[in-house]
């Protein structure tokens with residue numbers, strides 16, 4: 246397939262480009278410098294030149310607290326620009342896959358969030374991402390929305406991706422023990438995004454690694470254990486003690502009814518994926 250990837254300078258975009266190239270696709274991988282997705286004219290030029298069969302949108306403004314301070318910009322990148330890409334995909338007769346987030350959910354449910362749960366985002370980041378889902382679906386029928394959560398991988402700037410390297414510096418480490426999500430390896434998510442682009446079955450999917458999910462504390466402790474580092478140095482804190490600008494869901498674990506119904510194999514357990522990431526030198 247000819248696949249156009251946006252946000253290819255980011256953690257997930259890089260993994261998607263690697264996966265597609267390994268499968269023999271013709272890949273057009275754009276970072277922000279080569280394709281700013283808010284620039285409609287530039288998007289039109291790129292589509293006209295590259296004529297993709299499928300588009301995988303990994304570009305987003307992912308700084309949740311910065312989005313809280315600048316909602317207009319959050320909506321421009323995480324919603325308006327997604328609509329631009331979706332509309333252009335329709336005109337190019339390309340399948341459109343866009344990545345969304347577990348933060349579209351409020352987090353007050355016990356158990357896993359499925360497609361039957363109403364989104365109720367608590368932050369501007371979550372509201373913008375949900376708006377992006379809906380505008381993309383309105384702009385093209387061939388729209389695959391993939392919600393994921395707690396992504397870790399090479400090149401990630403988030404706590405999950407960096408916990409091992411932080412621990413190696415001897416920095417004091419703390420992790421939230423009372424917020425739960427489904428850790429997801431960028432490599433595994435990338436392969437599933439590529440498959441969903443090929444299947445071209447429109448809908449909303451939840452794509453996460455298997456397992457019961459974890460708290461940040463459990464996730465960080467598991468990463469340190471696999472790296473042979475001292476997990477007892479990890480301090481546990483409560484979510485409320487951090488007083489960050491953007492509210493987060495307390496529980497945003499995801500489960501995918503659609504993948505189960507159509508017989509897609511579950512991704513491996515997050516602990517196995519974490520072992521591969523840390524064992525391969527990932528996380529520092």
Ligand SMILES: NC(=O)c1ccc[n+]([C@@H]2O[C@H](COP(=O)([O-])OP(=O)(O)OC[C@H]3O[C@@H](n4cnc5c(N)ncnc54)[C@H](OP(=O)(O)O)[C@@H]3O)[C@@H](O)[C@H]2O)c1
Nearest residue numbers: 252254255256257277281282304305307346393394395396
């Ligand atoms: N990380 C997680 O835990 C997580 C959880 C759930 C969902 N997601 C979703 O997963 C997707 C990928 O996230 P990620 O973790 O790979 O984040 P990331 O590493 O921050 O990658 C996002 C990329 O998008 C780029 N970008 C920002 N604004 C852009 C624009 N206007 N035009 C083009 N590119 C732009 C960023 O470039 P700059 O760095 O130059 O700004 C960055 O390279 C996003 O849709 C995110 O919402 C992430």
